[in-house]
Amino acid sequence: MSVYLDYQSAKPVDPRVIEEMVPYFHDSFGNPSSLHKVGDEATVVLEECRKTIAGFINAEKDEIIFTSGATESNNLGLIGYALRNKAKGNHIIISEIEHISIQNLAKYLEKNGFVVSKVPVDQYGRVNIQKLTDRITDKTILISICYASNEIGTIQPAAGIGKLCREKNIVFHTDAVAAEGLIPLDVKKDNIDLLTLSSNDIYGPKGLGVLFKRKGIRLNPLLIGGGQEYGLRSGAENIPAIVGMKKAVEIMQKDKKKEVDKFRCYRDNLIKNILGKIPRAYLNGHPTERLPNNAHFRFEGIEGEALLLSLKDEGLSVSTGSACSSKTLEPSHTLIATGLLHEEAHGSLQLTCGRFNREEDISAVIKVLPGVVEKLRKLSPIWAE
Amino acid sequence: MKSTQYSEKVLDHFRNPRNVGALEGEDVYTGRVGNPVCGDLMEIYIKVEDNKIEDIKLKTFGCGSAIATASMVTEMARGKTLEEAEKITRQDVADELDGLPPIKMHCSNLAADALKDAIKNYRDKKGDSPHTAQETQISQKEIVGEKEFLAKGVYHETDDLSLFKDKRILIAESGTRSIETAFALIKLTPRVVFATTTKEVYMETGLKKKFRESGVKVLFESEIIEIKGFKEVEKVVIHDLDEDEEYELFVDAVIIEA
Numbered sequence: 001m002s003v004y005l006d007y008q009s010a011k012p013v014d015p016r017v018i019e020e021m022v023p024y025f026h027d028s029f030g031n032p033s034s035l036h037k038v039g040d041e042a043t044v045v046l047e048e049c050r051k052t053i054a055g056f057i058n059a060e061k062d063e064i065i066f067t068s069g070a071t072e073s074n075n076l077g078l079i080g081y082a083l084r085n086k087a088k089g090n091h092i093i094i095s096e097i098e099h100i101s102i103q104n105l106a107k108y109l110e111k112n113g114f115v116v117s118k119v120p121v122d123q124y125g126r127v128n129i130q131k132l133t134d135r136i137t138d139k140t141i142l143i144s145i146c147y148a149s150n151e152i153g154t155i156q157p158a159a160g161i162g163k164l165c166r167e168k169n170i171v172f173h174t175d176a177v178a179a180e181g182l183i184p185l186d187v188k189k190d191n192i193d194l195l196t197l198s199s200n201d202i203y204g205p206k207g208l209g210v211l212f213k214r215k216g217i218r219l220n221p222l223l224i225g226g227g228q229e230y231g232l233r234s235g236a237e238n239i240p241a242i243v244g245m246k247k248a249v250e251i252m253q254k255d256k257k258k259e260v261d262k263f264r265c266y267r268d269n270l271i272k273n274i275l276g277k278i279p280r281a282y283l284n285g286h287p288t289e290r291l292p293n294n295a296h297f298r299f300e301g302i303e304g305e306a307l308l309l310s311l312k313d314e315g316l317s318v319s320t321g322s323a324c325s326s327k328t329l330e331p332s333h334t335l336i337a338t339g340l341l342h343e344e345a346h347g348s349l350q351l352t353c354g355r356f357n358r359e360e361d362i363s364a365v366i367k368v369l370p371g372v373v374e375k376l377r378k379l380s381p382i383w384a385e
Numbered sequence: 386m387k388s389t390q391y392s393e394k395v396l397d398h399f400r401n402p403r404n405v406g407a408l409e410g411e412d413v414y415t416g417r418v419g420n421p422v423c424g425d426l427m428e429i430y431i432k433v434e435d436n437k438i439e440d441i442k443l444k445t446f447g448c449g450s451a452i453a454t455a456s457m458v459t460e461m462a463r464g465k466t467l468e469e470a471e472k473i474t475r476q477d478v479a480d481e482l483d484g485l486p487p488i489k490m491h492c493s494n495l496a497a498d499a500l501k502d503a504i505k506n507y508r509d510k511k512g513d514s515p516h517t518a519q520e521t522q523i524s525q526k527e528i529v530g531e532k533e534f535l536a537k538g539v540y541h542e543t544d545d546l547s548l549f550k551d552k553r554i555l556i557a558e559s560g561t562r563s564i565e566t567a568f569a570l571i572k573l574t575p576r577v578v579f580a581t582t583t584k585e586v587y588m589e590t591g592l593k594k595k596f597r598e599s600g601v602k603v604l605f606e607s608e609i610i611e612i613k614g615f616k617e618v619e620k621v622v623i624h625d626l627d628e629d630e631e632y633e634l635f636v637d638a639v640i641i642e643a
Contacts, residue, residue: 096635120619120635123553123576134616303425305389305448309399339553339576339635341602343426343446379405379452381417381428381444 001315003361007293007354008150008178009319013244014203014355020247021205024240031236033226046237049246056249057176057195057212058186065211065229066237070177070198071101072222073211076233077173077194078105080219081142082114085171089139093117095127096337099150099175103333106144115139124286125154125338133164142171147185147195150178151321151334151350152285153294162191171217177201181252182260182291193217199241203355204248208241259355263293266353266362270295273366278373284321284335284348295351296321298335301383302376303346310372316365319350343382391449392483398453403460406442408432414510416503418495419628425451429459429499433507438462438470443499450489454478454496467504473497530612531641538618539639549573552637555580555621557609559642564588566640567601578634580604582626612639 030042051061067073082092094106096118106116117135121127127145143165148155158174165172173194176185181202187195194217199208213219213232225234252259275281280300299307304320311318321332335345351365377383391399408430419426425447432440441463445455457478462470475494479485531539543549543566550573556563558581571577579586579601586603588596596603604623610631611622620635 117615122637123551131615131617131619301446303447303451306399306452309389309396309449313400336633337635341578341604341634342632379402379444380446381426382446 001364002317003315003364004317005351005353005357005361005365006317006319007357008350008352010206011200011203011354012356013200013205014248014251016251017204017244017247021240021244024243028239030239032239033228033236042237042239045239046242049242052246052249053197053210054212056185056253057197058188059195059212060215062230063187063212063215065213065232066242067209067211067233068207068238069209070175070196070201071209072233073196073198073209074099074101074105074175076211076219076222077196077213078102078109078142078144080222080232081171081173081194081217082109084218084220085141086113089137089141091115091117091137091139091141093119093132093135093140093143093145095119095121095145095156097121097125097149097151097154097334098144098146099177102144102146102175119145121154121337123339124289125149125152125284125334126286126289127156127161129157129160129164132161136164136168136170140168140170142173144173144175147174147176147179148183148291149285149334151332152296152338153178153291153352154286155179155183155289155291158190158192165193166191178291181256182263182293187212187214199245199248202245202248202252204245205241208238208245210245260292263353266357266359267293267295269362270351270365274369277366277370281373284338284340291352293353296348297351298340298344298348299373299377300344300347301380302373304348306376307347307349307372310376311368314368314372316368318365319352321345321348321350389449390486391453392485394481394483395450395453395485398456398482399449402443402445402452402456404442404456404463405444407444408440408442414503414507416499416501416506418498418502425495427451427455427495427499429455429496429503431462431500431503431507433467436466436468438465438467447495448489450485451495453482454485455499457481458496458500462500467507471501471504473500528609528612528641530614531639534612534614534618534639537616538614538637539612539641541641541643543569543640543642546570546573549638552576553635554578555609555634555636555639557639557641558582558586561588562642563640564592564596566642568596568599571599571601575600576602578602578604578636580607580609580623582606582608609639609641 030038032043032046050064054061054064092114110116119127119132147158162172171193174192175196177198180197193214195212197210200206221232223234228234282298284296308320321335331342331345413430413432416429428444430442431438441459443455443459445452475497549570552574553576554570555578556567567577567579606626608624609621610624613620620633624631
């Protein structure tokens with residue numbers, strides 16, 4: 001048996017996307033910067049893709065910057081904005097539950113003279129707008145808060161944050177990678193100024209990301225060269241990948257409602273059964289304001305890496321917030337920020353479903369998990385019936 | 386190297402840990418080591434006869450390599466004299482398992498330490514070594530930030546319980562009253578943490594069971610040393626007295642009753 005329930009970490013590319021990309025490796029290989037016919041054709045394709053992808057988040061065509069992935073988009077958004085606008089102020093606010101990519105960018109900016117504040121979250125992992133407002137000073141130039149948590153799936157109050165930023169004349173960046181394709185994104189409605197997307201997170205190819213930059217926002221480029229992407233991201237555009245992402249968006253726009261309903265059904269099934277069948281199991285994250293494909297648990301008395309290894313033996317690919325499976329041996333900062341103790345953060349299990357899951361996958365987890373948890377609890381000195 | 390890239394031998398001991406369980410009886414000695422920050426906890430039980438480890442069992446809360454090293458240490462120590470068993474090092478355990486990912490070496494450290502602790506407890510009891518009973522003296526220190534956040538998340542009384550609905554609460558132990566407060570608050574919010582500097586919470590047996598089952602999370606041998614926040618309480622720094630480590634806990638309110 002082989003069951004993959006870790007779509008948050010990586011997704012397979014949709015076969016329809018691959019098919020769409022193939023001609024652009026050999027037949028239509030042009031560089032949009034070239035002035036001849038082959039180059040012109042590439043320009044037409046590039047601009048069509050830009051338009052479709054802009055439509056996905058209700059942006060304008062020329063507000064889309066292609067990058068090499070979400071990490072680069074976050075870099076360009078945060079470093080690019082901070083460096084360009086440091087005369088306006090040196091204060092940046094992020095949340096306690098940002099993806100490691102944003103956390104480390106914040107550290108980098110701190111080393112380069114910026115002051116970073118972190119806004120805490122409530123027990124469900126949601127940023128409190130009042131606490132965010134309290135942290136704003138006249139030096140605050142940028143607020144970066146994810147659209148939804150990549151770990152526990154809690155959806156953040158983006159509209160409220162956007163409104164606040166607009167009132168205070170602060171730029172709002174959001175890393176929307178965890179949310180894309182799962183909940184509607186609308187940069188106009190939510191007053192978002194900078195937004196990060198990843199191609200792979202909507203079943204497009206890896207190695208491509210997007211930074212949405214609202215018109216009028218000024219950035220410093222990080223890659224200097226031929227001046228592609230409005231001078232903000234030099235390097236010949238990766239046309240096959242861009243075509244792939246466009247196709248991924250089209251598939252998403254066509255099937256999204258049905259797909260999201262399916263995820264929600266799987267997720268609710270997982271939550272109901274796992275909490276019902278396993279004693280002292282708890283749901284991490286928000287009971288309702290959570291991504292439709294995210295089920296995140298903790299089990300008292302056991303440790304996540306041991307759980308993950310046991311499930312691996314049963315053919316299940318899943319994720320954990322346990323320290324023991326991380327590079328630093330630090331437990332998930334997100335779980336700690338919700339108020340959990342280290343030992344509690346250790347016993348966590350993240351299940352994220354996706355396009356190629358079937359009902360049987362969900363049943364398999366529900367069947368296998370209680371036994372595995374029971375076996376590990378028998379070993380545990382901190383578990384008592 | 387990935388932190389979970391284990392040798393076949395580690396995986397075998399993880400999948401089929403040897404000597405799982407606890408031993409009981411007068412001649413059984415327990416070694417217990419843990420690390421609250423890392424989260425691992427290990428218990429080794431030994432039964433000693435004629436200066437030899439006749440039987441040995443383990444319990445462990447930890448990752449794959451914590452389980453495997455505990456299992457391995459029980460195999461290595463069984464039948465050995467106390468002097469031989471004492472000499473088992475973390476490197477010995479790792480070597481027997483065909484190596485561990487470098488970042489996981491501390492787990493094998495725990496296993497060997499738990500064994501040493503069990504042997505030490507045996508010796509202490511038998512009078513083989515000078516008995517070093519230490520009375521932990523907890524002086525009532527002032528908590529940094531307590532005054533600053535008074536009424537902004539720090540409360541000295543809990544007359545108005547509605548303040549605490551759905552909040553993450555930390556209660557500092559202060560006798561019967563704080564226990565009553567914990568019972569009252571767990572009905573209003575799912576998250577009540579109860580910190581006590583002692584090894585156990587003293588109360589009558591019937592109440593103890595009720596307390597354990599109430600859902601209140603108890604932190605033993607833990608001292609609140611600092612309260613932090615921005616205008617309001619946001620987190621506390623807790624000192625684990627047993628391990629002498631400090632860590633932060635995100636909370637919305639801290640209750641310190643007289």
